[in-house]
Amino acid sequence: MSSLQLLRRTLQLIPRKCIISTAYSTNVYEPDYLDALKPKIPLHEPLNIEIRGYDYPLLESYQRLIHTIATNMDINVEDSWASPHQDFSISTYKPNSEIVESQYHLKTYRRTVQITDCPSTQLPILLRAIEACVPIGVKVNLVQHTEQDEEDRYIPDKELLELKDTLESMGGARKK
Template identity: 60%
Template sequence: MNIFRRLCLKDITKIIQSEARCYSGGLYEPHYLDEMKSKTPLYDTLNIILRGYDYPILENYQKQLHNLLKNMEIDVEESWAIPPQHIQISTYKPKSDLVQSQFLLKTYERIIQITDVPSIQLPIIIRVIEAGLPAGVSVNIRPHEEADEENRYIPDSELNALKSELEELGGPSKKK
């Protein structure tokens, strides 16, 4: 008790402030966790979508961009290919309905997913992507969505046909 009587008000406030500094994040969290947080805001998850008609050029640029992002110490979460889309184009003879020629174009798509990008580095990344963009390749950068995950996989038509046939027969049998 004598110890507490000898302490003046200034000493007590110093002790309380030092304790508050040690437990700044919460009661049992160390103070260095706040120092590990980024000082600049971070983008959560972004998809860099590359589209093009020429497969080798698109694949080569995707590889080059992937390596560039890793060298810039950007977290590349994943990169994947989307199945190609087939587009049929027809040209007609002048002033008629007769087809002059038909073309089958394939559009290839590659997605590079990056996470925790500092807001300071994103404009630099965008300029680097645009500067090295080959002819015939377009780029789009947007936040990750659930639809991107669904478009990633090719549906198995045989499996879907077997599932529908099983449902028509009354569903799967239940064994106990």
């Protein structure tokens, strides 16, 4: 009997679920009842990690870091997006007068990372890791996801809104 035939006969005697092939799986066989022994950990609702700052490339880089940290911790990152920037005009005045000494135009940028099904035991660890590497000038805020967040995400198309108003004033769309 050749060694190949002996190997085949031996493999037929071993139960199928005990055979581990390194080509298909690197995990060790674990019985099914071990899954039932795992504790039930409560999961959080969808959460948004909002980051704000004045430097857009820095904000994008930090958003990518948050995404990487969450992914490495096996936390589901549902989505991430950039919101429209906000413009601010800041003026400084000469002492005891109304004369403008200097004027500054600032843009505040906002990025959001949405995480879902985050175990309550991992959220504090994620927040500490995020807090430990916050760049200077960046503010981090954790909020629950709302419908308003979804609406604020998109920039309204003024041309499209004007065309819809014109169509309404002309009597609406034709019905076929």
